[in-house]
Amino acid sequence: MRSILLFVVSLGLLSVLAVGAGGYLAWSEVNRPGPHVSDTVVLLEEGSSVARIAADLETAGVLRHTKLFIVAARVKGVSAQLKAGEYRIPTGITAWDLVDLIVEGKSLLHYITIAEGLTTAQVIKIVNAHAQLIGELTLTPDEGSLLPETYAFTRGQTRDQIVNIMMKAQSAFVDDMWDDRALELPFASRDAAIILASIVEKETGVASERAQIASVFVNRLKKGMRLESDPTIIYGLTAGEPLGRGLRVSELKRETPYNTYRIRGLPPTPIANPGKDAISAVLNPAQTDDLFFVADGTGGHVFARTLAEHNRNVAQWRRIERERKAAKAANELNTE
Structure with a gap:
């Protein structure tokens, strides 16, 4: 009897040791x-x-x-x-x-960057070309309804989802800014603000100028003056694609809904997707009496309150253009 009891105890100890050894091996393997x-x-x-x-x-x-x-x-x-x-x-x-x-x-996060001033058609091309987005794009966002920004997303997100995020981002930004807009602006709707912001966006790439560019257009609208913005004409001709040349006199005279040399007020739609700075500039423009601006030859613009002052600035810009053309021609002649 005693030998049987010893056998049972020994077997139990061996079982415990075996389980313990197995558990140790499993724990070692999982770590x-x-x-x-x-x-x-x-x-x-x-x-x-x-x-x-x-x-x-x-x-x-x-x-x-x-x-x-x-x-x-x-x-x-x-x-x-x-x-x-x-x-x-x-x-x-x-x-x-x-x-x-x-x-x-x-x-892992992937990114898609939409630059300021692109048309909605150009944005859609970027979205469709992004390899990490999935699904066919079925949404048809309006011109100017997307907020330029860098967006992070995870693999598996659809093209519709990312475009919807862009639309909601613009709506949220405009809503946040709307109640803090300046008094007595010459427009009453968010849609009109985006139209004007798109023009400001296309007129200058210099961030520090946007509020002053906006003030020129705001002042002109208040006085009932035409905006006379070249980018609006180009949009009417090419739907926002680069023209590749200067505007012709016949194009300045052509009657189109986007020719702000011919129409008064704003064009019927935005001409691009404006960024946050351009939208902010339109809702809170600089306080100036400026009514005109023209390129200054350095990438920026020079502003004027009167037509006479503006004409002098234009003449200076024309001289700069002639000098540059002459210098380019001389360089080409010397390299032949």
Whole structure:
């Protein structure tokens, strides 16, 4: 009887030791660095189960066995908290820590940049060409309804989603600025503000000038003067694509809805998508008496309150143009 009892006790001890040894080996394996020798990007699809995620990780070469990940997720109690996304899996990460990485859900970010002054058609081309966006673009945003900005997104976002974000971003920005706009502006709607902001955007690339450019147009509108903006004419001719040459006299005289040398007030739509600075400039223009501006030869503009002063500035600009053409011709002659 005594020998039987000893046998039973010994068997129990061996079982405990075996379980302990097995547990130690399992714990060691789940905390062993993954097999990959360099950081690896893995895309985990939306709606994937724990088993599917584990299989994708194993296929990508960042996990030795699916069971390691599944067991770690269950022990942590986070099987339902794993998030889809695109992840950069660092070298040396263990299955135990890999679970935490995917629960945290910090997917890789991709970016799309929309420059100020692009037309909506040009923005759509950029969106359609971006390789990390998916799906066909079915939205047809209006001209001037997108806010130029750099947008971050995760792989798997659709083109419709990113364009919708751009539209909402512009609406939110204008709404935030609207109640703080200057008094007695010569327009009463947000749509009109965007139209004027698009003209300011296309007239200058110098940020410090935008509020003064805006003041010229605001002053002209208040006086019932035509805006006489070249970019509006170009938009009427090319829908915002580069003209590739100077405007002709016949084009200045042509009757179109966008020829602000012929029409009074604003054109019917924006001519581009204005950025935040241009919108802000229109809603809070500089306080000036300026009614005219012309290029100054340095990339900026010179402003004038009277036509006589403006004509002198134009004459100076014409001299600069002639001198540049002469210098260019001389350089070409010397290089032949």
